[in-house]
Amino acid sequence: MKNIKICLVSDTVFDINGVSRFIQDFSKQALKFEKDFVVLTSTKKVPEEEFENIININPIFRMKMPFYKSLDLVFPNFFKIKEEIKRLNPDLLHISTPGTVGLSALICAKLLKIPVVGIYHTDFPAYLYKNTKKSFVKKGTIKFLKFFYSPYKALFCRSEEYFKTLKEQLNFEDEELYLLKAGIDIKSFDSSFKDNSIWEKYKVDKSRFKVLYVGRVSLEKNVHKLLAFWQKAELKNSQLILVGDKELKEQISDPTITYLGKRRGEELSKIYASSDCFIFPSTTDTLGQVVMEALSSGLPAIVTNKGGPKTFVTEKFGYILDINSFDEVKKALEELSKKDEKYYQKSKKAYEYMRDKSISHSFLDFWQKNEEILSRLKA
Structure with a gap:
């Protein structure tokens, strides 16, 4: 198989949370192992360091995220996101968050006929229920996620604990679910x-x-x-x-x-x-x-x-x-x-x-599984 190209799209990249640190770590590993991996986001936030493989498209508007004040809810420039994805022309489009940026990328993928896969980082139905104590909010969130993830060809999850949830709530099959091998920058945490x-x-x-x-x-x-x-x-x-x-x-x-x-x-x-x-x-x-x-x-x-x-x-x-x-x-x-x-x-x-449990092991395992996914889709 030829070298594959992956574009990962996320609503959170420059924030102080585990998902952002994970994406930044993966960006560094891609450069280290010379993999064609680009991250696309839209935020007003400024990174602490520059990443040559992270592209930030300035949003049109932003506000604080309800129930998550440290995150921004942005109105991204859809046409610029589409233009950038078209220019990158990835083999797989990874969408790691079901926010406005992720939704824009999902629409672009359909228009550009690019297969979509993703990473399930957060249990949003449980998260929102925890904050609102409203069962209808949880049910509504599950319905939205079922719609959002329906075009996905595969979904990664960070622990097998959630495989059952993804099958029951989002209708994924066993062969469409992949474990994202756990890993962190063990040199920085020692x-x-x-x-x-x-x-x-x-x-x-x-x-x-x-x-x-x-x-x-x-x-x-x-x-x-x-x-x-x-x-x-x-x-x-x-x-x-x-x-x-x-x-x-x-x-x-x-x-x-x-x-x-x-x-x-x-x-x-x-x-x-x-x-x-x-x-x-x-x-x-x-x-x-x-x-x-x-x-x-x-x-x-x-x-x-x-x-x-x-x-x-x-x-x-x-x-x-x-x-x-x-x-x-x-x-x-x-x-x-x-x-x-x-x-x-x-x-x-x-x-x-x-x-x-180094981030290098995690990234290389992630890359190999994406090659497997692409081979399955082309079979």
């Missing part, structure tokens, strides 16, 4: 970044047991439950560290809770490696990239029994629990805070588990 002096900057006592959460400080991530449990547990000599966009209305005034806001780059790497354990209360993530970043930094992880993270976290290096159970959450935190031999074994196993 225990070697540990630097306890970083806590002086944030006025955190470095002798305290530091429980880290990274992600949106928001309702659908169940951070409100985490905060309530934390204050009720009154754990001795422990500090909860929150990193990410704050969308909860609750004021954080507890001295045992530190909110650091957005952090990235080497600073984020140091925060991970200098913490003691990681907690991720979300039940709507299809993978949970931040959990992998924590494990790669040598942190035992506490995750929920719903969603993607439970598919790879084991008792060897973490806990899988019911986020609605205060007793389970408290017990896990108390056991880890002892920092005994059991804790250090979990830390060691977490680090070892991630050594073969």
Whole structure:
């Protein structure tokens, strides 16, 4: 087979979230392995670094995304997107988000007769239900997604946990579903970044047991439950560290809770490696990239029994629990805070588990599967 060309379209590329980091990492891997891979987006946001294979088409209009204030909802320039896709002439058009940019690309694909595949990053029906508590919103979202994904020739998902959901809700067949092999930039998230002096900057006592959460400080991530449990547990000599966009209305005034806001780059790497354990209360993530970043930094992880993270976290290096159970959450935190031999074994196993989960392995596996998809479509 000749070298294939892939154009990936996403509504989120330059934001601070797992999907954006994943797409940026894949862009770098494409350049590293000299693959014909281009990312197309439309945003007013400016990247921290330049990517020669990411094309940004200036949107006509933007506003804050409802229920997700850190993201923009844009009105893209459809004709420029169509012109760019026509110029690129990819063998496959990957659409990774069902937003306005993704919808524009989907229409372009139909007009230009380009086969469409995609990546299912977020459980949007569960996400919106979590924010609205309205069953009709969840049902309406499923109907829209069924329409949106109906032209897709294949769909990647970041954990097999969601294969059943994609078959039941979106009518995909087994042969149309592909596992997107998990992987992160393990060189950027490593225990070697540990630097306890970083806590002086944030006025955190470095002798305290530091429980880290990274992600949106928001309702659908169940951070409100985490905060309530934390204050009720009154754990001795422990500090909860929150990193990410704050969308909860609750004021954080507890001295045992530190909110650091957005952090990235080497600073984020140091925060991970200098913490003691990681907690991720979300039940709507299809993978949970931040959990992998924590494990790669040598942190035992506490995750929920719903969603993607439970598919790879084991008792060897973490806990899988019911986020609605205060007793389970408290017990896990108390056991880890002892920092005994059991804790250090979990830390060691977490680090070892991630050594073969590099973003390079993930990208090359992704590329091979896309070659298989294209061969199937041409057969």
